[in-house]
Amino acid sequence: MLTFFILVFALQGGLYLIALLGTGFLGTGTGTEEPTSVADLGPLEYLALLPGSLMVAMAAILVIALAFGRVGLRDLRSRLFRWRVGVRWYAVALLTAPLLMTAILYALSLTSKAFLPTMITVDDMASLLVGGLVVGLLVPFFEELGWTGFATAELRKRHGVLATGLILGLLWGAWHVPLYPATDSGAVPLALYVPVMAFSILLPYRVLIVWVYDRTQSVLMAVLMHLSITVYPLVLLGSPGMVGGPDLIFNLVFGATLWVVVAAVAAADRRKRSRPESDQPSAQSRVSR
Numbered sequence: 665m666l667t668f669f670i671l672v673f674a675l676q677g678g679l680y681l682i683a684l685l686g687t688g689f690l691g692t693g694t695g696t697e698e699p700t701s702v703a704d705l706g707p708l709e710y711l712a713l714l715p716g717s718l719m720v721a722m723a724a725i726l727v728i729a730l731a732f733g734r735v736g737l738r739d740l741r742s743r744l745f746r747w748r749v750g751v752r753w754y755a756v757a758l759l760t761a762p763l764l765m766t767a768i769l770y771a772l773s774l775t776s777k778a779f780l781p782t783m784i785t786v787d788d789m790a791s792l793l794v795g796g797l798v799v800g801l802l803v804p805f806f807e808e809l810g811w812t813g814f815a816t817a818e819l820r821k822r823h824g825v826l827a828t829g830l831i832l833g834l835l836w837g838a839w840h841v842p843l844y845p846a847t848d849s850g851a852v853p854l855a856l857y858v859p860v861m862a863f864s865i866l867l868p869y870r871v872l873i874v875w876v877y878d879r880t881q882s883v884l885m886a887v888l889m890h891l892s893i894t895v896y897p898l899v900l901l902g903s904p905g906m907v908g909g910p911d912l913i914f915n916l917v918f919g920a921t922l923w924v925v926v927a928a929v930a931a932a933d934r935r936k937r938s939r940p941e942s943d944q945p946s947a948q949s950r951v952s953r
Contacts, residue, residue, distance in 0.1 A: 665818055669835060671723035672810065676716050680842045716839075717803045720810035728814055740813050746882040753880050757888040760872065760925070762896040768917050778910040800895030804887045811836060811870075812877050812886035825878050826930060829871030836870050837863040852908050860912055864919030868926050869893060875929055 773779040
């Protein structure tokens with residue numbers, strides 16, 4: 665585990681260092697004009713996000729190969745393409761973030777046009793679609809090979825779902841920290857803006873990803889959950905005016921809502937575990953059914 669996390673952060677740090685010393689934000693610009701938000705990145709900027717995700721996948725594959733050999737790699741492949749998990753888990757993976765984000769963003773849009781969704785205000789939908797699909801289809805796939813395929817599976821051997829989600833959520837958020845200073849924080853101090861952006865949503869959402877993986881043992885479900893929170897806001901719900909303060913407010917509200925969902929899931933699991941054994945169907949009745 666330690667080797668994996670050292671590799672992930674060292675490789676990611678190297679990429680950002682090259683970008684900062686090179687040609688601008690993530691190596692894609694001239695250094696004179698920076699994007700105002702992540703949603704303002706063009707197709708080339710989105711492509712520049714891929715190396716960091718590839719580093720996560722490479723670190724996981726390398727550590728698994730060294731620690732577990734071919735058996736470990738075959739197990740990773742099996743969990744990655746495990747798709748027979750039930751329709752409800754596809755619904756949870758693909759709809760949790762979009763439904764919550766839609767409700768929150770539309771509610772906030774009643775108070776300010778800054779929250780008006782992109783699908784209503786954007787002029788260049790084609791460019792947004794290209795960028796969103798590049799990030800949404802490739803970045804989650806490579807990232808979750810490491811965060812879920814290796815790290816979650818290993819941490820669950822030692823910790824519960826909540827502890828595993830919190831540990832990975834903190835590390836996942838820290839891994840994203842270098843991205844946010846490149847966006848426009850408006851009148852919000854970076855010392856406040858960056859931690860909120862990096863941890864308010866990613867921390868509780870990682871707990872939910874770990875929970876879904878724990879129930880399905882499918883890395884594919886983690887990829888789909890990651891995809892839904894990446895593609896949906898970038899392509900359909902991101903707002904060009906939602907930078908700085910509005911961006912911060914949305915993250916705080918969405919993050920608080922996710923914590924409510926985490927608490928509800930934890931409570932439901934606790935009630936299920938505390939049910940008397942007599943209330944649960946016997947092995948014989950389960951077989952007969």
